[in-house]
Amino acid sequence: MxxxxxxKQVPDTESEKALRPEDLTLDRxxxxxxxxxxxxxxxxxxLQLAxxxxxxxxxxxxxxxxxADTIxxxxxxxxxxxxxxxxxxxRGSDAVATSAVLAAALREVGFDLVLLGCEASDARTSLVPAMLAERLGLPQLTFAQKVETDGTEITVERLTDYGHDVVTARLPALVSVVEKINEPRYPTFKGIMAAKKKPVRTLDLSDLELDATEVGAAGxxxxxxxxxVRPPRAAGELVKDEGEGGRQLVAFLAGRKLV
Incomplete structure (x- = not known):
């Protein structure tokens, strides 16, 4: 199979992020x-399925x-x-353009099963898996917390608010997974050394027969x-309770339309 x-390579969630003034995109x-x-x-x-x-x-x-570092x-x-x-x-591609590029690349490389995370930490739209499945004409099994396959069919437990649904489809198919599905392994020294010899193929838009106007900020x-820019955090308001603390708290919340 x-x-x-x-x-996807994303900015570290612990890093302070900023937009580029010249094109209003994230300064990666x-x-x-x-x-x-x-x-x-x-x-x-x-890896476990393989x-x-x-x-x-x-x-x-x-x-x-x-x-290449993420690869x-x-x-x-x-x-x-x-x-x-x-x-x-x-640069500047949105989810629509990203799904078009990934779909073209997947047609180029060939597949039986496509796997993705359910969302990216820099956008959190959860749109690309569904868009990609639509472009490729694949059944989509999203938010999977368990995956099983016999090489012909694939069955997942789809995480829901009330528990999970069991969803089955024939391959080829696309699956997006949630964090409850497994515990990712750490790269070993042997794995790091072996990675240097593994083939990495590089493609550009011309190789995928895509027009530059269809992607990036232009598309x-x-x-x-x-x-x-977010202003610095202001000092909090200190209230000394002399018997009116409750009323002052309610007034504070009401002034911000929180109650």
Missing amino acids: KIVVCV EAVDAVMNEMDEFAVEEA ERTGGEVTVLLMGPEQG RKALSMGADRALHVVDDAL AWSAVDDFT
Whole structure:
């Protein structure tokens, strides 16, 4: 079984982030970049499925050259090979454009199963899995907390507010996973050394037969018009309770329309 895991490099959630004044996009060079946490669970699930079925795992990343660091981590975890889509025109791509690029890359590499994290920590839209499945004409099994397959069909436990649903589909299919599905493994020294010899194929928009006007800021369906830097946190208001503390608290909350 050929499994492809779509991963994304995102700013470290602990880093202080800022927008670039010149194009109103996130300044990714100013913060540490890491693999999207949800995608780590997707990589781990792909590896476990490959170990059980005898399949192979390919990692697919769309992003700038520094995204190679995230690819190397996935390869160090145990993925077999990688595909990196790099093109300057991709800067500023929204979920619509991202799904178009990933779909074209997936058609290029071929697959039986596509795995993704259920969301990215820098956007948290959870849109790309559904958009990608639609573009590829695949059944989508989203928010999976357990995955089982016999190589022909795939069954997942889909996390819901009331527990879970059991959903089954025939392969090929697309699955997005939640953090409850597994515990991602740490890359070993042996894995890190082996990753240096694993094949990484690089593609650009021309290789995927995509027009630059369809992606990036030029093809985005949404845009940032303006932004304001968050002001420093102001000192809190100290109230000395001399018998009227309750009334003062209610007045404070009411003034902010919280009660």
